[in-house]
Amino acid sequence: MSQATIEKGINAFKEQIDAPVAAFFSSCVSCGMCAEACLFYTETGDPKYTPIHKLEPLRRVWEQEYTLTGKIKKLFGLTEAVTDRMLSEWQELLYDSCTMCARCSMVCPVGNDIAYMVRKAREGMVASGNAPEGVRMASTRAVRIGSPMGVKLTSLQAQIRHIEADTGLTIPIDVEGAEYMALLSSMEIMNFPEYIGGLAKIFAHAGISWTLCSTAFEATNSGIQIGSSDIARELVQRVVDGAERLKVRAVISPECGHAYTAIRWEGPNLVGRRFTFKVIHILELLDQLRASGRIRTEGLERECMTFHDPCSLVRKGGVIESPRNLMNMVTENFVELEEHGKWGWCCGGGGGVSSNEEAAGLRHKAFRRKKEQLEASGADALVTACANCRLVMEEGFEGYRVEMPILGLTELVADHLVTEEGSGEPPEKR
Amino acid sequence: MSEPMDFLLLVRGTGFDVALTIFVIGVVLRLFEIFSLGRGVNLAEPRGREFGPGMRTILTRNVPDPHTFRRQPLTVVIGYLFHIGLLISLLLFVPHIELFKETFGFGWPGLATPIVDAAAVITIIALLAALWHRASNPVMRRITRAEDWLVWLATFLPMLTGYLAYHRMVDPYPLILGLHLLSVELLLVLFPFTKLMHTFTLFIARWYNGAMNGYRGVQS
Ligand code: SF4
Numbered sequence: 317m318s319q320a321t322i323e324k325g326i327n328a329f330k331e332q333i334d335a336p337v338a339a340f341f342s343s344c345v346s347c348g349m350c351a352e353a354c355l356f357y358t359e360t361g362d363p364k365y366t367p368i369h370k371l372e373p374l375r376r377v378w379e380q381e382y383t384l385t386g387k388i389k390k391l392f393g394l395t396e397a398v399t400d401r402m403l404s405e406w407q408e409l410l411y412d413s414c415t416m417c418a419r420c421s422m423v424c425p426v427g428n429d430i431a432y433m434v435r436k437a438r439e440g441m442v443a444s445g446n447a448p449e450g451v452r453m454a455s456t457r458a459v460r461i462g463s464p465m466g467v468k469l470t471s472l473q474a475q476i477r478h479i480e481a482d483t484g485l486t487i488p489i490d491v492e493g494a495e496y497m498a499l500l501s502s503m504e505i506m507n508f509p510e511y512i513g514g515l516a517k518i519f520a521h522a523g524i525s526w527t528l529c530s531t532a533f534e535a536t537n538s539g540i541q542i543g544s545s546d547i548a549r550e551l552v553q554r555v556v557d558g559a560e561r562l563k564v565r566a567v568i569s570p571e572c573g574h575a576y577t578a579i580r581w582e583g584p585n586l587v588g589r590r591f592t593f594k595v596i597h598i599l600e601l602l603d604q605l606r607a608s609g610r611i612r613t614e615g616l617e618r619e620c621m622t623f624h625d626p627c628s629l630v631r632k633g634g635v636i637e638s639p640r641n642l643m644n645m646v647t648e649n650f651v652e653l654e655e656h657g658k659w660g661w662c663c664g665g666g667g668g669v670s671s672n673e674e675a676a677g678l679r680h681k682a683f684r685r686k687k688e689q690l691e692a693s694g695a696d697a698l699v700t701a702c703a704n705c706r707l708v709m710e711e712g713f714e715g716y717r718v719e720m721p722i723l724g725l726t727e728l729v730a731d732h733l734v735t736e737e738g739s740g741e742p743p744e745k746r
Numbered sequence: 747m748s749e750p751m752d753f754l755l756l757v758r759g760t761g762f763d764v765a766l767t768i769f770v771i772g773v774v775l776r777l778f779e780i781f782s783l784g785r786g787v788n789l790a791e792p793r794g795r796e797f798g799p800g801m802r803t804i805l806t807r808n809v810p811d812p813h814t815f816r817r818q819p820l821t822v823v824i825g826y827l828f829h830i831g832l833l834i835s836l837l838l839f840v841p842h843i844e845l846f847k848e849t850f851g852f853g854w855p856g857l858a859t860p861i862v863d864a865a866a867v868i869t870i871i872a873l874l875a876a877l878w879h880r881a882s883n884p885v886m887r888r889i890t891r892a893e894d895w896l897v898w899l900a901t902f903l904p905m906l907t908g909y910l911a912y913h914r915m916v917d918p919y920p921l922i923l924g925l926h927l928l929s930v931e932l933l934l935v936l937f938p939f940t941k942l943m944h945t946f947t948l949f950i951a952r953w954y955n956g957a958m959n960g961y962r963g964v965q966s
């Protein structure tokens with residue numbers, strides 16, 4: 317990246333401002349309702365975490381550059397400039413205290429999509445050199461090594477060998493002409509490899525041809541988290557190249573909600589063209605296979621289980637019904653959290669917050685929201701569909717000494733597959 | 747007596763024309779400012795539509811989500827009260843309708859004056875409550891700028907002067923009526939250049955929010 321300067325930052329802000337942003341800032345009546353939707357405010361009570369306040373730099377640039385009154389005020393020296401100092405102060409607000417969960421965007425009475433603007437504001441932060449260290453490192457690793465956690469192909473291959481030994485199934489890599497190309501998140505590879513095993517089992521069961529891609533296995537996109545379209549574009553391009561090289565019909569997004577929005581919703585806009593392949597979330601695919609009878613399960617979990625909706629999957633991704641259908645397929649005592657689906661509360665670690673060490677303390681505080689919500693549900697176990705949420709919640713549970721197992725939905729479905737010849741072990745009852 | 751009368755004639759005539767012209771040109775300009783910025787074409791394959799969900803969000807954002815309401819009921823209740831009261835006082839007060847009829851040649855039925863009077867009192871009280879809330883609530887204090895106070899004042903003055911004029915609480919009457927008109931003119935002039943514009947732009951904002959989410963299959 318070229319040298320970051322405040323001028324570049326302001327230019328980036330300017331470039332990001334479009335008609336929706338102008339309509340949003342024109343409409344804000346400073347009512348403060350957005351604060352009540354944001355876990356960083358509700359759990360700290362600190363008014364600086366009010367969502368719209370996090371956008372003050374972007375708002376100033378909009379007012380001074382794109383409104384007549386702002387221009388006149390600027391002429392008479394009546395406006396406050398956006399300075400480097402201001403932006404470094406805002407780093408905490410735009411990164412540490414925002415997971416881009418978009419809950420505030422659901423609540424604002426005048427209809428402001430605040431998360432949409434936070435995503436845009438981060439472009440200016442990167443261009444002016446005000447992104448946090450941890451997130452910056454992650455995106456550098458993503459570009460250089462191919463994974464934000466620094467997971468190399470060799471590490472994936474090592475994990476694959478283990479999984480193949482465990483399951484007796486082959487994990488295909490670089491199979492040209494496969495129907496589906498599955499993407500993974502580094503966290504799945506390193507922390508929850510059982511997800512990959514789960515995929516292999518389900519696809520073998522349903523008779524689906526699939527493959528991983530050696531040049532594009534990482535689905536998360538640190539470029540989007542940090543707010544750099546240049547990095548984001550490069551990362552998406554790898555997936556596009558991989559999918560086109562292998563001539564697959566569709567690319568499967570892993571559970572990770574952020575990865576899904578990155579490839580499904582931002583991807584084509586970043587590379588500037590429509591994809592030649594479809595993008596489908598793993599839960600959407602499983603739900604389709606369920607509906608068409610291609611996956612059959614047996615046995616139901618008896619424990620009371622609840623589901624945590626990854627924000628990017630529901631509010632930002634639109635995958636709302638599929639996880640519920642799948643939960644009902646494998647559990648008999650599924651309880652919803654009081655505010656769920658598009659009203660779910662964030663785990664506190666999305667949008668790059670979990671890779672930002674400076675945010676650790678705040679994230680711990682904010683997690684109390686989720687913790688209380690989960691405790692109120694009376695569930696014994698928690699199911700989710702995102703390796704990042706899962707890790708963040710495991711850490712949160714540790715911090716608050718909560719004993720609640722967390723399961724991945726895909727693995728849960730895999731555990732309940734009907735064993736074809738009846739030769740396998742029946743699924744374990746919990 | 748002639749001075750207040752001259753004043754009234756001035757604000758009623760030239761004053762009003764000027765204010766209305768600024769208002770109309772200003773609003774058009776502001777809407778142009780917004781729409782001329784445009785919006786990129788979305789190349790991602792849609793899951794849902796834009797238009798319908800956008801229209802729905804325009805409607806649904808009139809009602810707060812129950813959980814958020816419980817966290818901050820005062821903002822919502824005060825907001826409802828003064829907006830509804832304001833609309834009643836403005837649109838259903840017979841002398842206002844008469845004035846409109848004189849100018850544009852058509853009108854609509856108004857409400858009985860005591861009802862409008864009650865609505866006006868409620869509006870004034872709600873606006874005072876809103877002022878107090880803005881001054882005391884930590885979140886609002888953090889995000890309130892000079893403009894918010896100005897906008898409050900510009901809304902409050904026509905209500906106050908209108909009430910005083912109707913009840914003939916200021917003597918001479920032409921003076922208070924003139925002041926009422928002047929405060930309305932102030933409101934009109936400020937309108938396009940302040941967040942009073944939300945009256946129009948919130949429909950645009952809600953639509954964009956609903957449409958962009960609707961595209962991804964989420965009703966926002
Ligand atoms: S809820 Fe909407 S209108 Fe109210 S302060 Fe937040 S952004 Fe502004």
Ligand code: SF4
Nearest residue numbers: 354414415417418420
């Ligand atoms: S997107 Fe989520 S974390 Fe960010 S300000 Fe809005 S509610 Fe808070």
